[in-house]
Amino acid sequence: MIRKPSIIYNTNFCNQKCKQAYQIENGHLLNQHLKDQVEIECSICREKFNVPKSRENSAKYCSKHCLGIANGIRGKILYRNHVPVTCSNCGIDFEKKPSTMRTLNFCSVTCMGKFYSESKMFSGEKSGTWNGGDIGYYGPNWLSQRRLARERDQFTCKNCGITEEEYGQELSVHHINPFRNFNGDWESANELSNLISLCEYPCHRKRHSKNG
Incomplete structure (x- = not known):
């Protein structure tokens, strides 16, 4: 048989049947390194157990149960290293690891989105990737409101009547009163009554062209 040089091994087989036959016939010769066992002590329960000699210095626990206990101990130690911090948006106190501390800290993604939306700290012209044009971030509830608007409109364009199935992709959701007119008030801007x-x-492009 012909094989790529990258997949040629010490033993090579033309199919799975031949491989299985070889393993049955030579099973007593395979995995000899696993037969050389040593006895070590579990770091948690102190019970003795056997492992291959190659794992003598790396194996620590006799079972998944003991491993779980060890992970819990490590977790408690790491948690004790947490420091108190105040959410920059809602003012709630919570804890963070020192390595994740920032100038601004938030208790949730919702708080982070609300803070950035209202402060416009990294949006519009203040964004490092700003190239002009319309605002691209419409607040933390935008995706859910966008989905609800499409469901309300029965996944049909309210201008020409084409459905998403006919169009071959999701419809766009347009702010009737432009988002920029709400001065960062994303909750009001994203009311279903303002979406189409x-x-x-x-x-959609015609609508934006009409808006200037």
Whole structure:
């Protein structure tokens, strides 16, 4: 048989059947390194257990149960290293690892999104990737509101009537009153009454063109 040089081993087989036959016939010769066992003591329960000699210096626990206990002990030690911190958005006190401390700290993704949305710290012209154009971040509830708007509109463009199935992709969701007019008030901007489902081309683009 012909094989790539990268997959040629000490023993090579043309199919799985031949490989299994070889393993049955030579089973007493395989994995000899596993037969050389040594006895060590579990670091948790202190029971003696056997491991291959190659794991004599790396094996520590006799079972998954003891491993779980060890992980719990390590977790408690790591948790004791947490330091108190105050959420930069809602003011709630919580704890963080020192390595994750920042100038601004948040208790949840929702608080982080709300803070950045209201402060506009990294949005629009203040963003390092700003190239002009429309605002791209519409607040932490945008994805859920976008989905609800499409469901309400029965996944149909409210301008031309094409469905998502006919269009071949998800419809866009447009802010009737532009998001920028709400001065960062994403909750009001993303009210369902201010959202409408449109196909991206041509209806959504025409709507933006009309808005100037």
